[in-house]
Amino acid sequence: MERLHKILARHGVASRREAERWIRDGRVSVNDNIVREPGASADEQRDAIAVDGQPLPRRLPPRVLMLHKPVGFLCTSRKNRERGATIFDLLPTDRRYFSVGRLDRNTSGLLLVTDDGDFALRLTHPRYGTRKTYLVETDVPLTERDIRRLVDGVELEDGPARAEEASLTTPRRLRLVLSEGRKRQVRRMTAAVGARVIRLHRTRMGSLSLGALPSGQWRELTADEVRHLMKEKRRGMEEDHHVSGG
Ligand code: URA
Numbered sequence: 001m002e003r004l005h006k007i008l009a010r011h012g013v014a015s016r017r018e019a020e021r022w023i024r025d026g027r028v029s030v031n032d033n034i035v036r037e038p039g040a041s042a043d044e045q046r047d048a049i050a051v052d053g054q055p056l057p058r059r060l061p062p063r064v065l066m067l068h069k070p071v072g073f074l075c076t077s078r079k080n081r082e083r084g085a086t087i088f089d090l091l092p093t094d095r096r097y098f099s100v101g102r103l104d105r106n107t108s109g110l111l112l113v114t115d116d117g118d119f120a121l122r123l124t125h126p127r128y129g130t131r132k133t134y135l136v137e138t139d140v141p142l143t144e145r146d147i148r149r150l151v152d153g154v155e156l157e158d159g160p161a162r163a164e165e166a167s168l169t170t171p172r173r174l175r176l177v178l179s180e181g182r183k184r185q186v187r188r189m190t191a192a193v194g195a196r197v198i199r200l201h202r203t204r205m206g207s208l209s210l211g212a213l214p215s216g217q218w219r220e221l222t223a224d225e226v227r228h229l230m231k232e233k234r235r236g237m238e239e240d241h242h243v244s245g246g
Pocket of ligand 1: 102103104105107183184187200
């Protein structure tokens with residue numbers, strides 16, 4: 001079950017505020033019954049929801065692309081292009097895309113973009129906690145003690161941060177898995193153990209892996225991959241409800 005005004009907004013027929021007004025005005029029905037309570041809920045999978053008697057348009061699944069972002073490209077919107085090349089220069093121009101989180105200009109690797117802004121926001125919500133894998137090259141060698149500190153947690157200016165996993169493949173090559181996505185988090189965590197990041201590359205997000213996708217290229221996720229992403233999200237939300245409810 002979900003609040004009716006949110007369902008209407010997600011289907012793109014109205015803003016949330018507009019949808020609330022429509023509900024108050026008696027324009028919205030659930031299973032042929034007019035609903036007037038602004039806080040009413042419905043199950044969009046099971047209930048027949050209509051506005052002015054017209055069933056909600058079927059919601060198309062979001063189009064999601066995986067981009068192998070090269071170093072030197074910004075994840076900001078096209079409006080900021082005077083600051084340099086952006087990832088949007090690498091994407092098709094058939095529609096408007098939103099990036100799912102961001103990578104720094106000097107970070108390369110897996111970035112998701114989608115034509116569904118709401119979906120992009122939900123995928124980056126901290127409670128979703130997508131696991132992201134980074135390969136990090138540092139200016140000085142790290143030790144096993146540094147690795148333990150990264151897993152136990154280091155203090156950053158916006159609070160403690162810890163890696164889900166950390167391991168050294170060579171003394172200056174680190175593999176880091178984070179479930180948060182704070183600004184410049186990998187760079188700041190690496191600095192907290194006394195090293196500077198020379199190269200930062202993201203290889204995985206949740207169940208998705210960059211694989212052999214060449215730098216600067218994108219590919220569309222398959223319907224199965226998108227379904228899987230949505231399922232991962234739901235699982236995150238359910239766990240969240242469980243925690244806050246108990
Ligand atoms: N952490 C960073 O510091 N930069 C990125 O681009 C991604 C994660």
